[in-house]
Amino acid sequence: AQSVTQLDSQVPVFEEAPVELRCNYSSSVSVYLFWYVQYPNQGLQLLLKYLSGSTLVESINGFEAEFNKSQTSFHLRKPSVHISDTAEYFCAVHFSGNTGKLIFGQGTTLQVKP
Amino acid sequence: EAQVTQNPRYLITVTGKKLTVTCSQNMNHEYMSWYRQDPGLGLRQIYYSMNVEVTDKGDVPEGYKVSRKEKRNFPLILESPSPNQTSLYFCASSFLGTSGPNNEQFFGPGTRLTVL
Numbered sequence: 001a002q003s004v005t006q007l008d009s010q011v012p013v014f015e016e017a018p019v020e021l022r023c024n025y026s027s028s029v030s031v032y033l034f035w036y037v038q039y040p041n042q043g044l045q046l047l048l049k050y051l052s053g054s055t056l057v058e059s060i061n062g063f064e065a066e067f068n069k070s071q072t073s074f075h076l077r078k079p080s081v082h083i084s085d086t087a088e089y090f091c092a093v094h095f096s097g098n099t100g101k102l103i104f105g106q107g108t109t110l111q112v113k114p
Numbered sequence: 115e116a117q118v119t120q121n122p123r124y125l126i127t128v129t130g131k132k133l134t135v136t137c138s139q140n141m142n143h144e145y146m147s148w149y150r151q152d153p154g155l156g157l158r159q160i161y162y163s164m165n166v167e168v169t170d171k172g173d174v175p176e177g178y179k180v181s182r183k184e185k186r187n188f189p190l191i192l193e194s195p196s197p198n199q200t201s202l203y204f205c206a207s208s209f210l211g212t213s214g215p216n217n218e219q220f221f222g223p224g225t226r227l228t229v230l
Binding site for chain 2: 049092101
């Protein structure tokens with residue numbers, strides 16, 4: 001079965017430090033890839049997405065993610081985090097041929113400490 | 115204001131009592147979807163709809179029903195709720211790309227359901 005795995009359930013990090021949140025998916029078929037962020041007591045918001053083209057995609061608030069087809073990964077990175085980045089982050093994948101299905105990972109809680 | 119609304123936001127009910135959670139969007143989106151969020155499991159898709167009268171199962175459809183009679187509404191129905199359906203539910207919508215849901219999904223605020 002197709003699946004999405006976020007390897008870290010929690011990532012504690014100090015403010016201004018770099019961070020990487022990992023996401024791997026199960027299949028080598030064509031995919032659309034997304035990162036969503038959920039701030040406390042809110043719904044999810046799109047952070048960035050990869051559909052095609054350049055394998056490095058960026059968001060407006062300094063996050064970036066790189067699509068690695070050979071490793072079936074889409075890791076999220078930020079060179080310097082802020083307290084306001086504290087949230088839960090979800091990786092989501094649409095696998096080609098799955099019509100409307102979207103599969104989410106388990107989520108990673110990013111805890112930024114002062 | 116462009117938004118996805120869900121009602122109710124909070125609901126406590128008892129086993130077996132039928133309930134409906136409404137979802138409405140005002141962005142003319144073709145695609146709508148329901149998810150449940152449980153600790154450690156992330157979001158799991160219950161049902162989705164690619165357009166009016168077109169619905170399909172997600173990964174966890176058991177115990178749920180949906181309908182899409184109008185483009186803007188996508189209610190989630192629990193005919194006979196059970197305690198294992200206690201969860202946080204999200205509705206989402208988006209424009210539909212040529213190859214599937216490749217556009218940003220807009221999420222509602224969530225409905226916290228407790229089944230006793």
